[in-house]
Amino acid sequence: MSVYVASILTNMALISFLALSAYLVLVVGVVSFGQQAFFGVGAYVTATVTSIYGGHAVTGVFIGMLSGAACALVLAILTVRLSGLYFAISTLCFAELCRLGLLQVRAPFDIDGRTTGPDGPEGFSNIRWIFEHNYSVQDFLVLTTVCLVALLGLLFLLERSRIMLRARLVGQDSILAQSLGLRPILYRIVFVTLSGGVAGFGGGLFALFNTYIEPNMFGVMLGVHGLAYAVIGGLGAPIGPLIGVAIDIGLLESIRAISAYRMIAFGGLVALLLILLPQGLISPRFVARMRRWRKLFHV
Amino acid sequence: MDFVQTNIDGLLAGSAYALLALGFSLVFGIMRQINLAYGSSLLVGAALAVWLEPILGLGVVGLFLLTVVACVLAGLYVERLCFAPNRGKTGATVPMIASFAIWMQLDEVSSHLLPSRTHNFPGLEIPPMFFGDLYLRGDQIVQFVVAFTSIAALYYLIYKTRFGLLLRATAGNAETAFLLGAPTGRLRLMTFLLAGFLGGISTFLILSADGQVTPLFGLWSTFKGLIAMMIGGVGSLPGAVIGGLLLGLIEAHSSTQFGAEYRDITTFGILFLILIIRPGGIMGVSAYRTGRLAQERI
Numbered sequence: 001m002s003v004y005v006a007s008i009l010t011n012m013a014l015i016s017f018l019a020l021s022a023y024l025v026l027v028v029g030v031v032s033f034g035q036q037a038f039f040g041v042g043a044y045v046t047a048t049v050t051s052i053y054g055g056h057a058v059t060g061v062f063i064g065m066l067s068g069a070a071c072a073l074v075l076a077i078l079t080v081r082l083s084g085l086y087f088a089i090s091t092l093c094f095a096e097l098c099r100l101g102l103l104q105v106r107a108p109f110d111i112d113g114r115t116t117g118p119d120g121p122e123g124f125s126n127i128r129w130i131f132e133h134n135y136s137v138q139d140f141l142v143l144t145t146v147c148l149v150a151l152l153g154l155l156f157l158l159e160r161s162r163i164m165l166r167a168r169l170v171g172q173d174s175i176l177a178q179s180l181g182l183r184p185i186l187y188r189i190v191f192v193t194l195s196g197g198v199a200g201f202g203g204g205l206f207a208l209f210n211t212y213i214e215p216n217m218f219g220v221m222l223g224v225h226g227l228a229y230a231v232i233g234g235l236g237a238p239i240g241p242l243i244g245v246a247i248d249i250g251l252l253e254s255i256r257a258i259s260a261y262r263m264i265a266f267g268g269l270v271a272l273l274l275i276l277l278p279q280g281l282i283s284p285r286f287v288a289r290m291r292r293w294r295k296l297f298h299v
Numbered sequence: 300m301d302f303v304q305t306n307i308d309g310l311l312a313g314s315a316y317a318l319l320a321l322g323f324s325l326v327f328g329i330m331r332q333i334n335l336a337y338g339s340s341l342l343v344g345a346a347l348a349v350w351l352e353p354i355l356g357l358g359v360v361g362l363f364l365l366t367v368v369a370c371v372l373a374g375l376y377v378e379r380l381c382f383a384p385n386r387g388k389t390g391a392t393v394p395m396i397a398s399f400a401i402w403m404q405l406d407e408v409s410s411h412l413l414p415s416r417t418h419n420f421p422g423l424e425i426p427p428m429f430f431g432d433l434y435l436r437g438d439q440i441v442q443f444v445v446a447f448t449s450i451a452a453l454y455y456l457i458y459k460t461r462f463g464l465l466l467r468a469t470a471g472n473a474e475t476a477f478l479l480g481a482p483t484g485r486l487r488l489m490t491f492l493l494a495g496f497l498g499g500i501s502t503f504l505i506l507s508a509d510g511q512v513t514p515l516f517g518l519w520s521t522f523k524g525l526i527a528m529m530i531g532g533v534g535s536l537p538g539a540v541i542g543g544l545l546l547g548l549i550e551a552h553s554s555t556q557f558g559a560e561y562r563d564i565t566t567f568g569i570l571f572l573i574l575i576i577r578p579g580g581i582m583g584v585s586a587y588r589t590g591r592l593a594q595e596r597i
Contacts (some may be wrong), residue, residue: 031392078575084577085333088395095570099565113314220518224399232394261411267404274397275384 006137010209012249017202018226019233020151024195025229027164028188029171030084034075034091034197035226037098038068040218043207044102044118050108050129050208051116053254061204068200069193071098076192080185095223102215105221117142123214127207140209143152147205151198155238167191168284171235232273234280236287243281305551311439313547314446315508318501319499319524320531320539321453322494328534329470329490336377336398338521340407340495341502344370345512346412349420357509366506367499373387377401378488384486393415402517422507427594432587449500450540453493455538470534521531527572532582541582 018039025032042064049060079090102118109117116126130140158164167187170177174184207213229244231257252262277283320340324335348365357359381397407588425437431567469486479485502520506512523546531542546566553565573580 031395074339082574082578085395085533086574088333089525090571090574093567093574096567097564097571100567104564221403228396228400231393261407263403263407267400267402267407270400271380271397271404274393275380275402278385278393 001138001141003137006141008249010141010144012139012245013141013148014149014202014206014209015226015229015249016242016245017151017198017205018222019229019245020155020238021195021199021202021237022045022223022227022230023235023241024191024198025232026227026235027171028167028184028191029174030188030192031088031227032091032192032195033088033220033223033227034093034095035195036218036220036223037091037095038072038196038199039203039206039226040098040102040213040215041071042068042203043213043291044124044203045125045200046198046204047207047213048117048128051127052111057133057208060129061201061208064207065197065201068203069197072196072199073189075192075196076189079190079194091225092220094217094219099215099218103220109190121214121216122210127211127213129208130211144205144209147201151201152238152242228281230269232270232280233284234277234284234286236280236282236284240282242279301555304557306548307433307435309548309551310544311436311443311547312551313527313544315505315543316523316527317496317540317543318446318449318504319520319529320543321450321536322498322501323524323528324531324536324539325490325494325497327528328465328536330382330487331380331534332394334382334398334491334494335395335523336381336401336405337494337498337522337524338376338519339402339409339517340373341370341498341520342409342512342517343373343405343412344411344495344498344499344514345420345502345506347373349418349512350412359423360533362421363503366503367496370493370499370502371495372497373405374491376489378491380581381482382487382491386484402521406514406517409517413512413514414579417511417513420506420510420512422510422576436508438504442508445500445504447499453497453536456493462489466471502535514559526566529570529580530573532580535580535582538580538582542580545581 002271018035021035021038026034040060045067046057046060046064049055049063051055055063075091075094079087082090103121105118106120107117108115108119111126114126114128116124118124135143166177166182169180170182170184170187177184177187203218208273225248226241229248230241231244232247233240233242233244248262248266252266273281279285300592322337323334326332326337344366347369348362351365351369352362355365357365377398381401382394385394385397396515422439423441425441427437428435465476465486466489468479468481469483473483498520502516505520506516525561527542527546528539529542530545531540532538549566549569550562554562557565
């Protein structure tokens, strides 16, 4: 497999983490424009742990995941009162505050004759863990894919549990959920925190793979792309967001002829898809129908 | 004296934000939906006008008319593609995401229309004015005056005419208004066209004061309009004006106090605090509360 194809596939896997984190928030019925903040925080923390403190990548990504989740928990607790649009805008604000805050952090370090560490708009360069441990692009692709598959496995287990069923009820009709004795706010806090963890994990891998990160990589556009993938993929199953990613990056970026007009095509496609299938490709209704068909053939 | 000058600068810049916020507030007030493609529809309008103007050779007045017409057409496109087909299906999320998709699309279209990063936008050649030590830019004064004339005209349209009555009825309760014979679909379209018209005026004023148009204008105007609306009050027209002026003042003072790089941090920080402490904004608490009550009613 050529390096070019491997790096496109790795990028697809990395952005899938972001799309899955947007999916987890959408499941409880709120929209977040701020998932890129957790992705960015995870990336910065992982970079700090591995290249300044010399930690192992596993430690780094783990701490990155925890810090993403911690940020998300703080945001979720601060915004408990807000619903719908207000929540969306406050996540946007939070993410922009994180990005602008990171732009002001200037703490360059000199390690083995190379400058590393966060340096405001210059970014965090020389995250050399994958070079030092001789990981090729293909190896990293395998690593990322294994992580993504493991995450999908966990999500499928979660999907079969009662927690997910209740979270979906909260997302569909929070008043009904409340009258059945559930506490919508609690589900929202838990799922937003989970989504922060997922995004932080993906961000950590992103930092290791890219070897250079800067705050402006984690702008609004990144987060809203993740959100768009989750929405067109549909909220029926965790595989939905991956289909969204595959449509955009896989199909449109790899066809070179239209890559200059990619956003024109993708934007129009999303708008048309939402008119035809407002619940996305893999909608909850689609999943239920598939389950019925499966029963019909198996029994 | 510096303090007075900062206030004047803030208010002059704020008048442009107020116009942008009015576009958002109109759409939110009538439809309870956010049009994220608003900024980029203004950008595409400006890009089309800049692209067409040398071909037609119309001068500054022609450029103004072209900008307004192109912005209205872009608004029509956004409404037809994102908002009209998705009405009443799945709440406010789907149209918001669709409008975001169109945002990306229109940004790409504009960057094809404006191949180099910055393009000259002919300004209004008005000399600056001096009052003692105070310095007032002529084009910004025009911007301020035109902004407030448009706001007054909008106020007249909404509170004194039959069309405005229909709009307010739709905003209050769309189903009842429809049952009583108001053409709600057409009114929603008209709202978008009105927002595009106001947006076209503000685009021309802002860009001619800057003297240039860049592909970043779309994101910039969406952010400024949205923030001004959220600070002032969601869906409230006086709120949008107050929010715009306040945003201008906040920006001017924070950049003189802490330096330009902290300007955006202060703005977003204040907006975040307002959302947490007083979610409806300064004037829009009633809109927030009715929405919330309607949601909590079983």
